[in-house]
Amino acid sequence: MSTSAARQIRDLVYDTLADEGRAPSVAELARLTGLNRAAVQNLLDELAQAHTLVPTTDGDAIRMAHPFSAAPMAFVVTPADGRDDRRWWGGCAWDSFGISAALHLDVRIDTACPWCGSHVSYTSGPTTPPPGDLAVRFPRPAAEWWNDVVGTCTMIRTFCSREHAEQWTAAHDPGAGYIASATTVWELAGPWYGDRLTPDFQPHDRATNQAILERVGLTGPFWRLP
Template sequence: MVELYEGIRLFFYREIANTGRLPSVADAADTLGVPEEWVWDGLDNLAADRHLVIDANGTIVLAFPFATRSFGFSVMGERTLWWGSCAIDSFSIPHIVDKEPWAVVATTCPACGAAHSWLVDRTGPPAGDQVVHFLVPMAKLWDDVIFTCENQRIFCSDRCLDDWLARTGHELGATTDIATLWRLAEHWYDGRLDTPYRRRDPVLATKYFAAKGLSGEFWGL
């Protein structure tokens, strides 16, 4: 069954990566040659292992770094258009989808609504003086992963971030610049579209953050 679940994971991930669209359970069952109930069971197991997030209607909402609805970021390649799960994930997509050498990541400032976009490729960080804000500490990321993703956003400036914090009542989380965001995204999902894939355990994830210059209590898992 482990092999089947990995096949199901790979099918959904590669379909979303290739088309930007969520395939159906029937498509997965037909392609893999298994009953649909086996696919549903596999999706439940993948969600339990934190590869996917499934809503109350049984729909895949997040297949990191991809989303199936807006979380504030669009990612437009030369041939494919995706939703990005959050700031890190949106910048990660061009790094893992080999057929797309670049993508335009677009969003709006949560404070003032100003539009921002970056041409993200694998050669180096794009220019930009915006402020990336992580509201939820990494150790609490999965307490409510939808909330976490919805609140990992990019602001025009510190002033916009301060205005948003004052309006929402949230406390300041952690901030980075665009160059650090690109470096953080560069290898975060290495191997995601290959098999076998293993998520980083908390120790390795914390070491990865530290290697990108992000350490301290907020980044500890």
């Protein structure tokens, strides 16, 4: 990260998403940092260029800071302890596990199978894998994820079974994508997102992330990072 001011903005965005399930506004970041709004906007642009944050289409607000989403998406993540009133939007199946990993928290994840529409609800945590029958479909190869990262996350969905993921693919996008077990995606989310909220977090370089993919068995051209 290029400057300590950018780092401060990044950390405030992550802390707000983690604590409150929403992203701070430019005005809020200006108040919290003592910078003017134009300076905050420039730093948000810089963080977006580095893929640290994902801006909204108009660029004046935060859309995602992986694994968190500032707007409703297909997954609702709830602390497994029902007395805790926090909630988060999981941008995708992977990010939902990522929120659990980043917060070091057992969660319940609620979504719907895109093929049959069934409500799918499962619990998982840093040391608790999701049920083994669930499947996750990735719509496009790793090299293309950031061409449209919100669109990519939107399509990384949990199906109630591998069969339903295969049927959805045959009907909507024959021959495309990759179907993994939810357990594999959960294994991936731990090392990918587990350090995201630590004070000394440093963005992973490409080789580190490629090694994480390889370690959980996601290898070959589909999984080659750009």
